[in-house]
Amino acid sequence: MNPDRHHLRSLAHAMLDGTLDESGSELLSDALATDPALAREVAELALLHDALSREHSAAIIGRNTARRLAAWSIVRRACAAAAVLAVAGVLLWTGLRTSPTASASDVVARLVARAREGDRTYTLRAVTVDDAGGGRRRRDAAPVASDADSAVGRGKQPSIDGAILTVRDPDRYVLVRTDSEGRRVISGCDGNRAWTVREDGTVRTSKDLRRFSGAVPGSKFDLPFLNPGDALAELGASYDIAIVPAAPAMGQPWPRIVGTRRVDARGGPRDIEIAYDASSLVIRSMRLGNLPQARGGPRAVDFELRDEWSQPDSFYGHAAHHTADRPIIEE
Amino acid sequence: MDNRTQQVFSLWTAAQPAVSAFVHALVGSAALRDEVLQDTAVSVLESFGSYDPARPFLPWALTIARRAAADARRRGARLPTPLSDAAQASLVAAFEDSRSSDRARLDHLTDCIQALPAQQREVCELRYRSDLQPARIAELMGLKPNTVAKSLQRMRELLRDCIQSRVRAAEAGGAR
Numbered sequence: 001m002n003p004d005r006h007h008l009r010s011l012a013h014a015m016l017d018g019t020l021d022e023s024g025s026e027l028l029s030d031a032l033a034t035d036p037a038l039a040r041e042v043a044e045l046a047l048l049h050d051a052l053s054r055e056h057s058a059a060i061i062g063r064n065t066a067r068r069l070a071a072w073s074i075v076r077r078a079c080a081a082a083a084v085l086a087v088a089g090v091l092l093w094t095g096l097r098t099s100p101t102a103s104a105s106d107v108v109a110r111l112v113a114r115a116r117e118g119d120r121t122y123t124l125r126a127v128t129v130d131d132a133g134g135g136r137r138r139r140d141a142a143p144v145a146s147d148a149d150s151a152v153g154r155g156k157q158p159s160i161d162g163a164i165l166t167v168r169d170p171d172r173y174v175l176v177r178t179d180s181e182g183r184r185v186i187s188g189c190d191g192n193r194a195w196t197v198r199e200d201g202t203v204r205t206s207k208d209l210r211r212f213s214g215a216v217p218g219s220k221f222d223l224p225f226l227n228p229g230d231a232l233a234e235l236g237a238s239y240d241i242a243i244v245p246a247a248p249a250m251g252q253p254w255p256r257i258v259g260t261r262r263v264d265a266r267g268g269p270r271d272i273e274i275a276y277d278a279s280s281l282v283i284r285s286m287r288l289g290n291l292p293q294a295r296g297g298p299r300a301v302d303f304e305l306r307d308e309w310s311q312p313d314s315f316y317g318h319a320a321h322h323t324a325d326r327p328i329i330e331e
Numbered sequence: 332m333d334n335r336t337q338q339v340f341s342l343w344t345a346a347q348p349a350v351s352a353f354v355h356a357l358v359g360s361a362a363l364r365d366e367v368l369q370d371t372a373v374s375v376l377e378s379f380g381s382y383d384p385a386r387p388f389l390p391w392a393l394t395i396a397r398r399a400a401a402d403a404r405r406r407g408a409r410l411p412t413p414l415s416d417a418a419q420a421s422l423v424a425a426f427e428d429s430r431s432s433d434r435a436r437l438d439h440l441t442d443c444i445q446a447l448p449a450q451q452r453e454v455c456e457l458r459y460r461s462d463l464q465p466a467r468i469a470e471l472m473g474l475k476p477n478t479v480a481k482s483l484q485r486m487r488e489l490l491r492d493c494i495q496s497r498v499r500a501a502e503a504g505g506a507r
Contacts, residue, residue, distance in 0.1 A: 013484040017458070017465050018359025018411045019476075025412040033417035039425035043352070046422075047429065048487060048494075050352035051437045053361045055444065056460040240461075260461050270362060270462065290362075299409060 005038075012042045016049045119168045120283070121306045126161035126298035127287075158185045160301065171209055172316040186321045187212040195318035197326075203318055206331040238262055239272060254284050269300070339379045342388040343372065349389055349426045350396050356422070357400045359411040361462045370399040393423045443493035451486040458483055 011028040014020040020028065032039050158177035166174045174188035187196040194211040197203050206212070239259035246255045254275035261270045270290030276283050289300040314320050318328075350371060355364040374395045382391055397419055404410050414422070447455060457468045465479040472479070 010484060013487065014480065015411065015414070016356055016359070017480060017483055019465055019480060020411050022412050025414060029415035029418035031418075032421045033415060034421075036421065036425065039418075039421040040428060042356070043422055043425035043429055045487065045491075046352040046356040047348065047437065048440075048491060050348070050355045050364075051440055052444075052455065052459045052487075052490070053355065053364075053462070054351075055440055056456070 008038060009041075012045055015042075016046065118308060119166060119311045120308055121164060121166040122286075122303040123306050124160050124163040124165055125302040125304065126159065127300040127302055160298070164306065165303070166311060166315070168311070168316065173213075174316060174321070188316055188318065188321075189213070190313075190316040190318075193318075197318055197322045203322055203326050203328045204331060205318060205328060208331075211331065271300075335379070338384075339376060343375060343392070346389045346392045349429065350392050353393055353422065353426055354396050354400060357397075357410070357413070357419070358403070360464070361459075363403065363410065367396070367399050367403050370402065371396040374399060387427060390423055390427050393426060397423070437494065439494045439497040440490065443490050443497070446493055447486060447489060451482065451489060454479065454482045455486050 008028060008031050011020060011024045014024060015028060032042065158179040160177060163175060163177040165176075171189055171191040174186065177185045177187075179185055183199040185196070185198050187194075189195070189209050189212075191209075193205050193207060194209050194213065195203065195205040196212040204212070239261050241257060241259040244252075244256045244258050246253055252275070257272075257274040257276070259272040261272075269288040271287070273287040273289060274283055275285045283303075284305050286303040287300055291298065291300060351364065351368055354367050354371065355361065358364050358367055371392070375392055378395070382388070400410065404413070413419075444452065444455065453472070454468060457463050457471065458465075463471070465483060466476045468474075469476040469479045474482075
């Protein structure tokens with residue numbers, strides 16, 4: 001049976017919206033391959049679709065340019081999305097102290113000024129479907145290796161799914177991952193040196209504090225743990241943010257800060273969602289959603305608060321994570 | 332800027348709207364479009380030495396864009412179900428046939444967006460300003476995904492009709 005023109009047009013629209021399924025794709029492909037008039041129609045539709053996207057992008061760029069020129073250079077504006085990922089890192093460090101009625105911009109302003117305190121440990125989950133209610137998780141969602149991470153890994157990269165991340169401001173973190181054969185790979189930074197320890201290999205250390213941070217979600221988009229003030233200021237510039245009240249009946253026990261990346265901001269997650277406890281004033285969970293997919297990696301990463309136990313300073317040094325007889329390579 | 336660089340920039344500038352539209356259709360989201368388009372631009376620059384100036388530039392650039400989209404898919408990018416090679420080739424030919432005057436018709440787009448009914452304009456904003464997929468728009472608006480999909484199709488058809496009528500009006504005005 002030949003599909004009618006009306007149905008083929010619907011398939012073309014579905015293609016533009018990224019919702020074309022396999023059977024629809026076959027039907028549309030067959031029709032396009034043999035019907036130049038339909039191909040021309042779809043090409044015109046695609047031009048309209050793309051122009052619509054750019055039209056809205058241009059409007060936002062114009063608005064933001066006016067707003068930001070006083071404070072930010074053109075170069076920094078172009079890097080806005082990368083910088084906003086720093087917000088994610090900073091939020092993990094800082095905890096959130098705010099009243100439930102504060103506006104999103106108030107929250108951001110307080111975060112910029114907020115003194116950081118304590119240790120927080122999060123469990124990381126890689127998510128394949130951006131569905132806050134029931135995202136499917138996958139166990140093979142290793143991030144794309146950064147240069148630094150490649151030096152650490154041999155063979156398949158350890159997954160961030162199930163990884164444990166402990167953080168303390170400033171510049172201290174420990175990330176524990178497991179590779180496909182069940183061996184632990186631990187990387188971290190004690191504020192003076194970055195390091196990585198493989199269960200069956202050498203210990204590497206570096207004075208470059210970001211040397212082994214490639215596995216931390218967001219770091220490949222230049223997530224800096226070093227300069228949080230600038231990054232926090234970029235949150236309002238790069239994302240449309242709002243506070244969503246808690247809705248226990250809907251499975252949302254915590255109020256959330258929800259941010260959608262503006263069209264002119266490039267390279268970071270499209271959505272950021274931060275759930276916080278208004279009484280204990282800590283971040284309960286965070287999602288970096290709709291991560292850029294052109295180079296693979298998970299669709300989204302969830303950070304779920306595991307505990308707030310204080311760690312000794314030595315926890316952030318490599319020596320706490322291996323026996324004393326292990327060879328150490330200073331880079 | 333040397334002659335060769337000037338030439339490639341000139342050709343790329345003219346071709347870019349069609350290449351962008353083609354890539355956008357293949358990858359389904361503006362964010363991915365921008366990444367693939369960037370890869371395409373780099374490849375065009377790098378391989379410009381192999382371009383035969385006697386042949387049209389747009390199909391050559393579109394072929395590179397097809398490869399860039401396929402590379403993104405191989406790297407693990409979440410792209411929509413791909414069209415067949417024959418269908419993509421047919422689209423390349425269709426874009427080649429589209430005249431710059433077709434693209435100039437889109438000058439009426441801004442006015443036509445303003446003329447959309449309120450709900451269509453809201454769907455349009457969510458889809459294009461926020462680059463949201465229909466399922467997410469449905470969630471936000473409390474509608475069924477299928478309803479949003481139909482609304483998006485209707486919105487684009489309204490815009491196409493509006494643009495066509497304005498072009499006709501402008502041509503009639505020019506003829507008088």
